[in-house]
Amino acid sequence: xxxxxxxxxxxxxxxxxxxxxxxxxxxxxxxxxxxxxxxxxxxxxxxxxxxxxxxxxxxxxxxxxxxxxxxxxxxxxxxxxxxxxxxxxxxxxxxxxxxxxxxxxxxxxxxxxx
Amino acid sequence: xxxxxxxxxxxxxxxxxxxxxxxxxxxxxxxxxxxxxxxxxxxxxxxxxxxxxxxxxxxxxxxxxxxxxxxxxxxxxxxxxxxxxxxxxxxxxxxxxxxxxxxxxxxxxxxxxxx
Numbered sequence: 554x555x556x557x558x559x560x561x562x563x564x565x566x567x568x569x570x571x572x573x574x575x576x577x578x579x580x581x582x583x584x585x586x587x588x589x590x591x592x593x594x595x596x597x598x599x600x601x602x603x604x605x606x607x608x609x610x611x612x613x614x615x616x617x618x619x620x621x622x623x624x625x626x627x628x629x630x631x632x633x634x635x636x637x638x639x640x641x642x643x644x645x646x647x648x649x650x651x652x653x654x655x656x657x658x659x660x661x662x663x664x665x666x667x
Numbered sequence: 668x669x670x671x672x673x674x675x676x677x678x679x680x681x682x683x684x685x686x687x688x689x690x691x692x693x694x695x696x697x698x699x700x701x702x703x704x705x706x707x708x709x710x711x712x713x714x715x716x717x718x719x720x721x722x723x724x725x726x727x728x729x730x731x732x733x734x735x736x737x738x739x740x741x742x743x744x745x746x747x748x749x750x751x752x753x754x755x756x757x758x759x760x761x762x763x764x765x766x767x768x769x770x771x772x773x774x775x776x777x778x779x780x781x782x
Binding site: 556557559586588593594595596597598601641643653654655656657658659660 | 671698700702707708709710711712715723726758760762764770771772773774775776
């Protein structure tokens, strides 16, 4: 099935550093979401973006919905050890019915060294 | 509970056995989705329910996969005659679908291992 292009695949950083990851698609999406998944758990919603160009923050996390509606990025500032996990972007067409289904990227594995 | 729950959390099946995976969505959530997550991959869509109606099953990999939500709440994903390639984490998500908010909330998943 279709998956979004997410990069980088993995990151190893020192505590306190900032992190940036992005997601691109050949298709337009009307909603972009960012999830974090920890081992043995389901994805947890971090940020949802609904308008092209929108910039939204959630604590140390900031995400933007690309103006072309084909990309999004996520920044994490001043990383801490509990930021460790796999970060997934997901696109959603919306506008009714099963257009609410999510198309996911392959994930970015983040490791933070204390 | 407040979140989506799934059971069992882990299931080991011998090839050829049938399995049933249960999802309890967040109370009042209209939409329910099943996803399959292979090792090292992002989740992939399987099927979608709005209340009790299964509106999209285009992601089900074969006719061995069957899902139901008879009363518009709890859902069951059934896999008949399991094969090794069915080994994956099966995730359930629910959504309120109100206004322009279509955020999906995931359960912890059921890890299925077919031996």
